[in-house]
Amino acid sequence: ADTFLWVQEEPSNMGAWGFLRERIEPLLPKGRTLEYRGRKASSSPAVASHGVHERESEELIRSCFQ
Known part of the structure; x- marks a missing residue:
């Protein structure tokens, strides 16, 4: 791997x-x-919206496999 x-x-x-x-x-x-x-x-460890949290989590996971 070139990138970790x-x-x-x-x-x-x-x-x-x-x-x-x-x-x-x-x-x-x-x-x-x-x-x-x-x-x-x-400044906050989490977003205030569950929906936004779910979208951010999905984007994060997806970005790891591109």
Whole structure:
């Protein structure tokens, strides 16, 4: 694989992404990249609408397999 994905349901400013990114990237083989897949940075860990949450979750999962 040329690209590795870090996938999390939480917004990018929450969860482990901010902590682990700088620790994982040096371990990747030369020429490989690490990309974030998840919600955009937000002051809230979840959206206020269940429907929006479902759509965002589906989009997130779909983006991982493209």
